[in-house]
Amino acid sequence: MTANSATGNGGDAARAMAGAPCIVRYQGVIKRFGAFTALNGVDLDVHAGEVVCLIGPSGSGKSTLLRCTNGLETIDGGAIEFEGATLPRDERALRAMRRRMGMVFQSFELFPHFTALQNVAEGPRTVLGQSADAADARAKALLAKVGLADKAASYPSALSGGQQQRVAIARALAMEPDVMLFDEPTSALDPETIGEVLNVMKALAEEGMTMVVVTHEMTFARRVGDWIAVFDAGRIVEQGVPDQIFDAPATDRTRDFLSHLGWTG
């Protein structure tokens, strides 16, 4: 794949899951907001079972790329492929694709008028047309999986940030997606609750879920990530395996970014 060659990387050979099928492929993706270019030619592959972490300074385009992936934003140039098919423009076809992608938002965005159980069951019920019983049963199992079985009847307003985010993860999982998109999942959390969410994400990764994670949690990226893409000003300046990125960054920009975070490994 020539896409990575211009960005200074660790080479495909070191990439653990390079042989697995490509779930998401970004080719020369361009996105503009008026006069501002948020994404200026992004090339990236996400293979099945990989945890790809997008890191970089605020405003460098990481979240924008994620939101283009499931069509919340439309791209102005280049292409995004999901499971071999280009992302459609048609809203209905796009919706069908969205069902196979799960998204977790920085602000959780749980539905406040539903209990935790109802939140998790909502996707299967309304979108997949499952029966109430089947959806509820699956929701209960997923809430147990994220450690919140006892909060099934609670409303979001009664839950802590970390609990709400875990419910949000369960809600996305209920659709049985092929890829999970995390948009700064812990940025809005109190430090004490960050750990519980990261643990759920780690368990998910160990089960083999394909994940694209925009994050500032470098320890998580290093330990759980399989592939790191460093963003700056709308482009990927460097991508590679975590060890190489964090221990021996190849570009100045990456070095600057990591040192600003106080990253000492």
Next chain:
Amino acid sequence: MTLDWSVVWQHRDALLAGTATTVLLTFATMAIAVPCGIVVAVLRLYGPAPVRAAATAYVELFRNLPLILVVFWAFYVLPIWTGLSGLSPLATGLAALALNVTAYNAETFRAGINSIRRGQVEAAMALGMSRLQALRRVIVPQAVRRITPVLASTWVSLFKDTSLVSVIAVTELAYSAMQVRAQTFRVLEMLTAMAAIYWLLGYPQAKLVDWIQRRYAVTE
């Protein structure tokens, strides 16, 4: 100055009938203006550009006109436009009120829907919901909470505004009271009775609106 308050009691039938008409007008207007308001709001939010412009023009027009003028205008113009020359004052009054309140309701519904955070829509769409499903399952239930207090307030305003159709001789409370005044020449008694009846009906409604607003207070 001799006052004869018995006049009020003597003509209680007329006053009661007038009150009934007032209440009927309020209910009937809302019965029309709530569904129509929803339609106009939806057209304004999600319709194609020319439809959106037309809906906005309608709302802005009727929010910026005195209702009493709309009543007069409806009385003279509506029979000609609709070709129904036998339109009763009651129907005309109802039409004028409905046109007016629909516009206010449309604005209330639109603002209520827009007040829901964008992230909620995005979360619903990320699950694969269509716009309609997102509206039905996520937006509308939350919007209803914000809209209800405003709608209650509009109801009370409407109740008072029904008095304006008296100018085209609709026999609601104000007209009935002023008719009795004209017949009996008991000005102070009848006008005070009129005010008192409106007060008796309107005061509890205002208090109810306060209660609704407290109960449905939205804390973000």
Next chain:
Amino acid sequence: MDFDLSVITDHARFLASGVGVTLALAALSGATSLVLGLVVALLRLYGPRGLRHVVVLYIDSMRAIPVLVVLVWTFFALPIVTGLTMPPFAAALIGLTIHLAAYAAEIIRAGIESVRPGQTRAAVALGMSPAQAVRRIVLPQAVVRTLPAFGSLLSITIKDTAIASVIAVPELMRQSETVAGQSFQPIEVYTFAMLVYFLMLFPVTRGVDRVYRRVAHLGRS
């Protein structure tokens, strides 16, 4: 339906005088209701207990009674009680003031209460007296915060002047009725009146919106 605009041009001066009266009545009753509303709001917030109940009763009563009823009572019934004759304009001014002041009072009260208590505490901590704190810190912020609501009330005030036509105040609505009655061309006359009112009212809310957007940050604590 043919539109004969000559009826408008023939009576242009007559109708224009109506516009003048509308604006005068709106401006005057707007000003007086603002002053009375401020007094009522302050009484409700800081006044002695007994007076507070009277004030609340007054405010809630004005929410219950239609403007038409207030105006009609002021013009026809009040002179019987006081023994003084009252010209229509004066009756309309008094009636509108009493009615609108209740709403103004509520807007002011909500505005004052919406200023965070921390602001008052900070002012007092600096050594200000409660009166100074209200005057220098709370009221200015409240004024900014209530701008949109007052814009709306101004719009309502102008619309309510049209109701004064019922007690023969020669404002635009009344003048239109007269011309329409004499000329037998109600459609042209009332459509024209609608246009004039719209042109008066539409800029009011738009203008207030624009001013508010510029100064809103001054009220955000």
